[in-house]
Amino acid sequence: MRRILVTGGAGYIGAHICKALAGQGYQPVVLDDLSHGHRDAVRWGPLHVGDILDGAALDRVFVEAPIAGVIHLAGKISVAESSERPDIYYQTNVEGSLALFRAMLRHGVRRVIFSSSAAIYGATEAGRLTEEAAPAPQNPYGRSKLFVEYMLRDMAAACGLASISLRYFNAAGADPAGELGERHNPETHLIPLAIEAALGRRPDIKLFGSDFATPDGTCIRDYVHVTDLAEAHVRALEILPETASAEAVNIGNGQGYSVREVLQAVAHAVGRDFPVAMMPRRSGDVARLVADVEKARRLLDFQPRHSDLATIISTAYRWHSRGVSGYPPWA
Numbered sequence: 008m009r010r011i012l013v014t015g016g017a018g019y020i021g022a023h024i025c026k027a028l029a030g031q032g033y034q035p036v037v038l039d040d041l042s043h044g045h046r047d048a049v050r051w052g053p054l055h056v057g058d059i060l061d062g063a064a065l066d067r068v069f070v071e072a073p074i075a076g077v078i079h080l081a082g083k084i085s086v087a088e089s090s091e092r093p094d095i096y097y098q099t100n101v102e103g104s105l106a107l108f109r110a111m112l113r114h115g116v117r118r119v120i121f122s123s124s125a126a127i128y129g130a131t132e133a134g135r136l137t138e139e140a141a142p143a144p145q146n147p148y149g150r151s152k153l154f155v156e157y158m159l160r161d162m163a164a165a166c167g168l169a170s171i172s173l174r175y176f177n178a179a180g181a182d183p184a185g186e187l188g189e190r191h192n193p194e195t196h197l198i199p200l201a202i203e204a205a206l207g208r209r210p211d212i213k214l215f216g217s218d219f220a221t222p223d224g225t226c227i228r229d230y231v232h233v234t235d236l237a238e239a240h241v242r243a244l245e246i247l248p249e250t251a252s253a254e255a256v257n258i259g260n261g262q263g264y265s266v267r268e269v270l271q272a273v274a275h276a277v278g279r280d281f282p283v284a285m286m287p288r289r290s291g292d293v294a295r296l297v298a299d300v301e302k303a304r305r306l307l308d309f310q311p312r313h314s315d316l317a318t319i320i321s322t323a324y325r326w327h328s329r330g331v332s333g334y335p336p337w338a
């Protein structure tokens with residue numbers, strides 16, 4: 008069985024990727040410091056508790072048994088926090104990625120899929136963003152992702168490190184079989200926050216900015232179901248040996264929804280309205296981010312099966328309303 012190292016595999020997206028890998032006959036090997044991940048989400052292979060900044064911990068994983076490729080998700084994820092503590096974001100996301108790539112080269116592993124982000128793009132008035140759009144990250148989080156993409160480009164040319172950076176738009180939803188779901192702490196993502204407000208577990212949901220240049224004034228985002236996103240990683244891993252370069256590929260749904268539209272869809276799915284607290288814009292938020300997914304279709308045969316808004320919300324709602332392993336997912 009081919010072993011794939013998944014850094015950050017105890018986190019939301021990483022755990023769904025591990026499940027998808029196992030379903031395709033791979034063995035996921037997780038390295039996660041559990042700073043935000045969950046031990047009980049690692050169910051499809053071994054867990055090494057360790058930091059990607061720790062070269063010795065990385066060496067231990069690579070010498071234990073051969074690793075065929077790496078999916079690298081470990082990192083800090085909050086746009087807002089990155090503006091307050093850019094040092095931590097550059098340390099974990101940039102230095103940590105460099106430490107990982109160096110360890111890969113020490114052990115002769117030359118294939119990596121990297122979790123990049125739509126945050127590397129700047130604002131767009133209309134239309135969909137192709138991978139050729141000029142990068143213009145608006146916050147340290149987005150810049151940290153872009154630096155790693157540049158690093159991968161240079162390391163492809165100089166060291167033969169083959170990579171695909173998947174630029175995720177908004178990952179959302181939960182495993183359709185109900186085994187996994189979103190458990191960020193603190194939660195900053197719109198759909199789980201709205202579901203918790205609808206379930207009465209939060210007093211309200213905060214809506215940041217209603218004066219953007221969009222039809223209803225709220226930000227427009229592209230939501231992709233986490234299971235579709237996970238499957239794109241397996242596919243990317245499979246085509247990686249053929250590319251032998253550094254590619255960047257958007258992974259989204261190709262359709263945008265405003266914050267207000269998402270809140271209405273959640274209220275409809277849960278069957279309950281909830282208070283919305285109007286807040287000023289947050290720094291670093293852009294009006295509209297919608298993916299052009301033509302390259303993903305062409306290169307990865309990417310055909311999202313679960314990424315319509317109704318399925319995203321219904322799978323997330325099911326996860327949030329049932330709890331997991333004896334304790335609630337929002338704890």
Ligand SMILES: NC(=O)c1ccc[n+]([C@@H]2O[C@H](COP(=O)([O-])OP(=O)(O)OC[C@H]3O[C@@H](n4cnc5c(N)ncnc54)[C@H](O)[C@@H]3O)[C@@H](O)[C@H]2O)c1
Nearest residue numbers: 015018019020039040042043044058059081082122124178
């Ligand atoms: N959630 C989204 O919509 C989204 C969008 C674009 C990109 N991404 C990227 O996808 C990746 C996964 O995001 P997620 O939503 O699953 O977040 P998450 O916080 O659930 O997962 C990140 C995991 O990385 C681990 N981690 C953090 N620092 C580490 C370190 N130094 N060493 C080892 N492990 C460490 C955490 O414990 C956690 O399990 C991140 O790189 C994120 O930037 C996410």
